[in-house]
Amino acid sequence: MSKVKITIDEQTVEVDEDSSLLEAAKEIGVDIPILCYHPDLSLHGACRVCVVEDEKSGKLLASCASPVRDGMKINTRSMKARKARRRNVELLLANHPNDCLGCDRNNHCELQDLTYELGIKSEDVEKFAGEKRELELDTAGPALKRDPNKCILCGRCVRICEEVQGVSALQFTERGFNSIVTTAFDLPQADINCVNCGQCATVCPVAAITELSEIDKVWAALEDDDKHVLVQTAPSIQATLGEEFGMETGTVVRGKMVAALRKLGFDQIFSTDFAADLTILEEGSEFLKKLNGEGELPHITSCCPGWVKGAEHNFPDLLKHLSSAKSPMQMFSALSKTYYPDQTGVDPEKIYTVAVMPCTAKKFEKDREEINGSDFKDTDAVLTTREFARMIKEMGIDFTSLPDEDFDELMGESTGAGTIFGTTGGVAEAAVRTVKEKLTGESLERLNLGFRGINEAEVRIGDRLVKVGIANGFANAQKLMEKVRSGESDLDFIEVMACPHGCVGGGGQPRPATDEKKEKRGQGLAAIDDTSKIRKSHENPQIIKLYDEFLGEPLGGESHHLLHTKYKARPKN
Amino acid sequence: MAEMTEEKLAEFLEPLKEILSRYEKKERYLIPVLQEAQEEYGYLPEEVMKEIALGLNLSLSQVYGVVTFYSQFHQQPRGNNIVRVCMGTACHVRGGEGILNAIKDELGIEAGETTDDLEFTLESVACIGACGLAPVIMVNDDTHGRLTPEKVPEIMAKYK
Ligand code: SF4
Ligand code: SF4
Ligand code: SF4
Ligand code: FES
Ligand code: FES
Numbered sequence: 256m257s258k259v260k261i262t263i264d265e266q267t268v269e270v271d272e273d274s275s276l277l278e279a280a281k282e283i284g285v286d287i288p289i290l291c292y293h294p295d296l297s298l299h300g301a302c303r304v305c306v307v308e309d310e311k312s313g314k315l316l317a318s319c320a321s322p323v324r325d326g327m328k329i330n331t332r333s334m335k336a337r338k339a340r341r342r343n344v345e346l347l348l349a350n351h352p353n354d355c356l357g358c359d360r361n362n363h364c365e366l367q368d369l370t371y372e373l374g375i376k377s378e379d380v381e382k383f384a385g386e387k388r389e390l391e392l393d394t395a396g397p398a399l400k401r402d403p404n405k406c407i408l409c410g411r412c413v414r415i416c417e418e419v420q421g422v423s424a425l426q427f428t429e430r431g432f433n434s435i436v437t438t439a440f441d442l443p444q445a446d447i448n449c450v451n452c453g454q455c456a457t458v459c460p461v462a463a464i465t466e467l468s469e470i471d472k473v474w475a476a477l478e479d480d481d482k483h484v485l486v487q488t489a490p491s492i493q494a495t496l497g498e499e500f501g502m503e504t505g506t507v508v509r510g511k512m513v514a515a516l517r518k519l520g521f522d523q524i525f526s527t528d529f530a531a532d533l534t535i536l537e538e539g540s541e542f543l544k545k546l547n548g549e550g551e552l553p554h555i556t557s558c559c560p561g562w563v564k565g566a567e568h569n570f571p572d573l574l575k576h577l578s579s580a581k582s583p584m585q586m587f588s589a590l591s592k593t594y595y596p597d598q599t600g601v602d603p604e605k606i607y608t609v610a611v612m613p614c615t616a617k618k619f620e621k622d623r624e625e626i627n628g629s630d631f632k633d634t635d636a637v638l639t640t641r642e643f644a645r646m647i648k649e650m651g652i653d654f655t656s657l658p659d660e661d662f663d664e665l666m667g668e669s670t671g672a673g674t675i676f677g678t679t680g681g682v683a684e685a686a687v688r689t690v691k692e693k694l695t696g697e698s699l700e701r702l703n704l705g706f707r708g709i710n711e712a713e714v715r716i717g718d719r720l721v722k723v724g725i726a727n728g729f730a731n732a733q734k735l736m737e738k739v740r741s742g743e744s745d746l747d748f749i750e751v752m753a754c755p756h757g758c759v760g761g762g763g764q765p766r767p768a769t770d771e772k773k774e775k776r777g778q779g780l781a782a783i784d785d786t787s788k789i790r791k792s793h794e795n796p797q798i799i800k801l802y803d804e805f806l807g808e809p810l811g812g813e814s815h816h817l818l819h820t821k822y823k824a825r826p827k828n
Numbered sequence: 829m830a831e832m833t834e835e836k837l838a839e840f841l842e843p844l845k846e847i848l849s850r851y852e853k854k855e856r857y858l859i860p861v862l863q864e865a866q867e868e869y870g871y872l873p874e875e876v877m878k879e880i881a882l883g884l885n886l887s888l889s890q891v892y893g894v895v896t897f898y899s900q901f902h903q904q905p906r907g908n909n910i911v912r913v914c915m916g917t918a919c920h921v922r923g924g925e926g927i928l929n930a931i932k933d934e935l936g937i938e939a940g941e942t943t944d945d946l947e948f949t950l951e952s953v954a955c956i957g958a959c960g961l962a963p964v965i966m967v968n969d970d971t972h973g974r975l976t977p978e979k980v981p982e983i984m985a986k987y988k
């Protein structure tokens with residue numbers, strides 16, 4: 256690519272000719288404030304918070320949307336540019352509730368940060384005071400909450416839902432002062448084709464879209480002496496929670512996380528990674544059967560509730576390919592009210608099961624009507640990584656200085672295979688590891704399927720070449736499924752995750768999230784796998800015990816009843 | 829719109845299917861399809877928007893976003909006569925508000941609504957370019973200028 260030379264704040268820099276001014280500035284360490292811009296999404300160029308001054312013409316340019324031109328002289332710090340940025344943010348604030356103190360995003364808000372960084376004072380905003388919107392909130396849940404009054408119309412949610420997820424559940428509607436981002440006919444997100452992935456919530460700069468919090472429910476359960484509260488943490492949490500406490504992205508905080516949960520007062524602290532190993536045994540056995548001609552290939556994973564709902568809306572004809580195995584979270588929860596009381600004598604009626612998840616769609620999954628395997632509601636509450644971090648802060652726990660502690664016995668042990676469930680390619684890799692070894696006794700070399708997007712690999716299992724594919728990001732999943740539908744794809748095993756990069760990129764993970772960060776989180780998980788003593792699900796001693804003493808065999812009667820589920824077609828829109 | 833039986837709905841959507849059959853399943857045909865559909869049905873009921881979303885492989889929200897953005901598209905049935913009351917600067921200064929109120933009283937509807945007998949739809953609009961005659965209203969293609977609230981009943985009566 257040919258280069259152009261431009262001067263930014265008196266520094267000359269050579270950059271690719273297709274760079275934007277914003278990108279060029281970044282190369283020399285100049286951070287221009289942004290709002291509607293997001294590095295993983297298309298350009299919107301509407302907020303004009305990123306304006307810089309072209310010294311030759313004196314014009315203000317939106318740096319995110321302006322390409323570099325050879326010989327340009329740009330001033331990112333001129334009074335004129337700073338005043339314009341300020342004005343643009345002041346106008347947003349003039350139509351904003353500004354109730355920061357009690358707001359979900361207080362201290363974690365891009366608009367609030369900008370207001371401070373640009374030096375805006377309350378009186379600057381008051382001079383624009385006028386009519387404010389008073390729109391209804393969408394709190395129908397179960398996954399997400401929308402407050403359109405907080406929306407600053409940056410369009411990030413619209414773009415991620417369309418470009419990365421291929422759902423287009425959210426749109427700009429109406430025009431002018433009445434313009435809002437909402438769903439068709441302003442319907443609750445729960446009533447439409449939204450898959451609850453929460454990607455919109457991870458990119459929203461303000462509190463306009465966020466998870467529907469279950470923190471209060473969990474505090475109440477923890478306070479209730481009559482309840483025996485169990486908690487499970489999903490594989491990816493250990494590689495993302497640290498970010499909420501200022502730690503380097505991708506830092507593994509498993510031991511501190513367990514210690515924090517003990518301090519919060521949970522009675523037993525278990526790991527969803529354990530249940531991920533169980534999912535592999537059930538799902539692997541299912542895949543084996545299909546490979547032997549019982550059932551239709553490709554076998555498609557079903558551990559991601561965003562993907563499952565998306566499939567129910569868009570690929571009802573392919574539901575028969577989905578694994579009937581429940582997700583690790585739901586397997587764990589079913590056991591928490593059957594196996595756990597069986598082993599400990601605790602009254603199942605008193606057990607309250609909390610799941611800490613990277614995901615907003617898990618809040619929806621726990622409420623699916625056909626999901627319960629025990630005689631109770633299997634999962635009582637789902638907390639996102641962000642909600643969990645908030646509870647730790649509310650308790651005044653100094654997270655970074657906590658000692659490392661271990662999960663409790665019975666359902667706390669996991670293998671490297673279970674852990675990599677949290678990143679793209681992990682489920683496929685874990686399943687194939689177990690299947691290959693069961694069939695041939697041979698170990699599997701690393702598949703390295705874990706890329707953002709769509710990827711494929713071939714694995715020789717005995718005399719058969721098994722084709723494994725992955726797709727992450729629901730738009731990619733749809734592309735791959737179209738090929739399955741048309742018969743163009745000859746894959747045998749397909750892992751699908753609705754969120755880009757898999758659960759490390761989930762809708763409940765720390766904000767702000769970018770591709771770059773998600774990649775680092777995935778590397779954190781892979782490192783755990785690489786150094787795990789046990790790396791194959793079927794070698795997990797607690798899983799072996801579980802089958803010996805309680806379940807019997809994978810796909811056996813008890814397993815079928817507790818660990819498998821079914822799906823239903825839903826309308827396309 | 830009242831709930832329709834499945835057969836009724838299929839029959840209702842028959843003309844729309846014909847319209848859709850003439851277009852490729854591409855987002856860029858959304859506006860022409862919406863225009864033709866509105867021509868056919870007089871407005872764009874929810875069922876029609878849903879069918880268009882399916883027919884062009886779009887999400888319902890995308891269709892809804894476009895319909896609500898352009899003032900040419902209507903989600904409610906339209907009256908036989910469209911009354912547009914100018915709320916531009918000149919008309920505003922010369923008592924446009926009073927004219928609008930008089931028409932609201934006369935027809936018993938708010939701006940943006942249609943009478944139950946589908947005779948009149950009332951809209952308030954920006955300058956219609958006849959400021960010299962302010963305050964001005966248009967009924968269909970006829971301009972009525974230099975109005976007073978007293979003249980309103982007489983004008984409306986002409987169109988009933
Ligand atoms: S969204 Fe941000 S700026 Fe708005 S009220 Fe909440 S914290 Fe304050
Ligand atoms: S949760 Fe996912 S599918 Fe639903 S609106 Fe947000 S991004 Fe779109
Ligand atoms: S909801 Fe959030 S992400 Fe979406 S447009 Fe509004 S402010 Fe932007
Ligand atoms: S960040 Fe550049 S226009 Fe919004
Ligand atoms: S202001 Fe009413 S016609 Fe111009």
